[in-house]
Amino acid sequence: MMPVLIVLNAGSSSLKFQVYDTPDGADPRVAFKGLFEGLGGSARFVVKDASGQLLDEMTWSSGDRLGHEEALMHLIAWLRQHQEGRRLAAIGHRVVHGGETFSGPVVVDEAVVEILETLVPLAPLHQPHNLEPIRIVRRRLPGLPQVACFDTAFHQAQPEIARMFALPREMRERGVRRYGFHGLSYDYISSVLKDYDPSLAEGRVVVAHLGNGASLCALHKGASIATTMGFSALDGLPMGTRCGAVDPGVVFYMLREMNLSPDEAERMLYTKSGLLGVSGLSNDMRVLRANAETNPDAKRAIDLFVYRITREVGSLVAALGGLDGLVFTGGIGENDVATRSEVLAGLAWAGFVLDEAANRSGRPRISGGSGPAAWIIPTNEELVIARQTRSVLGTAQAKLAS
Numbered sequence: 001m002m003p004v005l006i007v008l009n010a011g012s013s014s015l016k017f018q019v020y021d022t023p024d025g026a027d028p029r030v031a032f033k034g035l036f037e038g039l040g041g042s043a044r045f046v047v048k049d050a051s052g053q054l055l056d057e058m059t060w061s062s063g064d065r066l067g068h069e070e071a072l073m074h075l076i077a078w079l080r081q082h083q084e085g086r087r088l089a090a091i092g093h094r095v096v097h098g099g100e101t102f103s104g105p106v107v108v109d110e111a112v113v114e115i116l117e118t119l120v121p122l123a124p125l126h127q128p129h130n131l132e133p134i135r136i137v138r139r140r141l142p143g144l145p146q147v148a149c150f151d152t153a154f155h156q157a158q159p160e161i162a163r164m165f166a167l168p169r170e171m172r173e174r175g176v177r178r179y180g181f182h183g184l185s186y187d188y189i190s191s192v193l194k195d196y197d198p199s200l201a202e203g204r205v206v207v208a209h210l211g212n213g214a215s216l217c218a219l220h221k222g223a224s225i226a227t228t229m230g231f232s233a234l235d236g237l238p239m240g241t242r243c244g245a246v247d248p249g250v251v252f253y254m255l256r257e258m259n260l261s262p263d264e265a266e267r268m269l270y271t272k273s274g275l276l277g278v279s280g281l282s283n284d285m286r287v288l289r290a291n292a293e294t295n296p297d298a299k300r301a302i303d304l305f306v307y308r309i310t311r312e313v314g315s316l317v318a319a320l321g322g323l324d325g326l327v328f329t330g331g332i333g334e335n336d337v338a339t340r341s342e343v344l345a346g347l348a349w350a351g352f353v354l355d356e357a358a359n360r361s362g363r364p365r366i367s368g369g370s371g372p373a374a375w376i377i378p379t380n381e382e383l384v385i386a387r388q389t390r391s392v393l394g395t396a397q398a399k400l401a402s
Contacts (some may be wrong), residue, residue: 002088007385010129013039015071020386028386036071069136071291088144092389104386108146147389154183155224162226180227182209185382190222203324206316211330213343220314226319240283243273275301310346323372329379375393
């Protein structure tokens with residue numbers, strides 16, 4: 001029977017999944033993909049095949065109180081009914097924070113779960129939800145192997161100087177340092193650069209992962225040497241609802257002058273800031289673009305987003321000592337023609353020349369001239385998780401066999 005992997009990405013009220021066949025000697029390939037949304041309320045289950053054809057759909061009323069556990073067990077039951085010669089071999093999980101302990105994917109056991117729980121304060125919006133399906137599987141399917149794949153791991157090999165804050169040594173010894181995030185996305189982009197331009201794979205590249213979460217990463221020969229996110233996923237660029245880089249003095253002001261509790265300040269910086277906070281309208285770039293001509297706050301949010309991207313690209317160019325290419329990825333990076341155009345206009349000093357027709361049509365290369373090349377490369381974090389899960393399990397089984 002064909003071994004298959006489930007790749008899970010859990011949110012507060014959602015559970016996204018992809019099911020991968022793992023043929024010998026070939027990359028994992030998608031068999032099914034879908035999601036549960038509205039968990040805890042009026043929930044909905046959708047599953048499609050690899051081509052996007054709808055295979056099944058189901059809804060529950062708010063009175064059913066379908067949570068992550070019920071959703072996950074429904075998925076397992078659905079797969080058993082549609083296994084068609086497949087055998088579930090393992091589950092791979094996206095886990096946002098691996099701390100200093102995990103520099104790569106790891107087979108989950110109780111000790112791993114305990115370490116990951118200590119990192120919840122570093123990623124309070126994501127880590128608790130990432131860990132919930134891991135606990136559910138350990139309880140309901142205790143013999144099924146699980147692998148945790150980390151958004152921080154890709155950045156672990158950065159130079160020490162790029163990971164430091166100018167804080168007392170005892171804080172650094174407690175793990176207060178720059179970690180970086182979106183590593184699964186950057187790992188994927190790094191792995192496919194050679195397919196777009198072999199020289200980029202050996203060159204100096206800034207990757208712009210732009211979505212509701214947003215960050216930049218400087219790659220040299222495919223390895224991360226600097227990134228905009230730091231100790232938490234709050235740092236760096238403005239995001240959908242997150243503030244990005246902010247003077248720590250603002251936090252003191254929120255606590256002392258606005259009389260906010262630490263939890264209230266954290267909630268404001270994580271969920272009420274960014275594009276939503278500046279515009280007062282939405283965290284969705286599509287909504288802001290649609291209203292920018294008549295709503296000055298929507299335009300201001302867009303302008304700030306683009307300005308911060310171009311400023312941070314300049315910083316990463318300095319870290320790289322030059323620039324050979326820029327890659328746009330993520331929901332905004334892959335789909336928003338205007339953001340790509342405005343960013344490249346702001347980077348004209350670096351030699352970028354926009355090919356407007358290519359940008360409008362979404363072709364892979366959207367720049368002309370002899371300067372650095374600009375590309376659109378769709379990311380695939382789920383495939384990276386599937387690859388890492390298979391690799392880690394293969395290594396573990398080889399050790400047992402020896």
